Amino acid sequence: MELVSKPGQGTAVAVYFPRAPLGIAPREVREPVPPDPGGSESILLVEDDTSVRAVVQRLLEVRGYRVIAVPDVKGARELLQEDRNEIDLLITDQVMPDGEGHHLLQEARRHRPDMATLLISGYLDRVPLPDVEDREGQQEPNQSHLGKPFRSDELAQAVRRSLDAR
Numbered sequence: 001m002e003l004v005s006k007p008g009q010g011t012a013v014a015v016y017f018p019r020a021p022l023g024i025a026p027r028e029v030r031e032p033v034p035p036d037p038g039g040s041e042s043i044l045l046v047e048d049d050t051s052v053r054a055v056v057q058r059l060l061e062v063r064g065y066r067v068i069a070v071p072d073v074k075g076a077r078e079l080l081q082e083d084r085n086e087i088d089l090l091i092t093d094q095v096m097p098d099g100e101g102h103h104l105l106q107e108a109r110r111h112r113p114d115m116a117t118l119l120i121s122g123y124l125d126r127v128p129l130p131d132v133e134d135r136e137g138q139q140e141p142n143q144s145h146l147g148k149p150f151r152s153d154e155l156a157q158a159v160r161r162s163l164d165a166r
């Protein structure tokens with residue numbers, strides 16, 4: 001490094017870096033990350049954990065979704081039975097104090113076969129889910145799963161995939 005300073009004329013700074021050895025590959029250029037997907041559909045969120053419910057609701061609302069959040073299976077059943085609620089996607093936790101999420105998904109599909117569903121759980125790898133496949137071994141229509149914990153971008157992508165698969 002070289003520093004030259006003269007009163008009334010200013011200062012000049014020269015910094016010398018060592019030459020890079022030959023054969024070093026240039027750094028990879030990363031592709032820009034697309035923004036998390038969003039939408040304007042209605043989502044019924046069923047989650048008994050207050051903090052998880054609040055965070056998931058907020059993550060979805062900032063992406064434009066209209067979210068109705070309830071803490072239990074009973075409340076979800078009541079909302080699903082009201083025809084005036086145009087719910088596009090049902091998101092439910094697997095383990096709930098008043099029922100299991102996959103049973104709620106089965107009931108919802110009987111009532112509204114066109115509604116997309118997303119099961120979120122920390123137990124997806126340990127709990128057999130009877131409704132994951134139909135009798136022929138095919139994935140149930142409009143059915144998705146997301147394991148906890150998940151990142152906000154994973155949630156956004158799972159929600160968009162579930163809605164687009166309808």
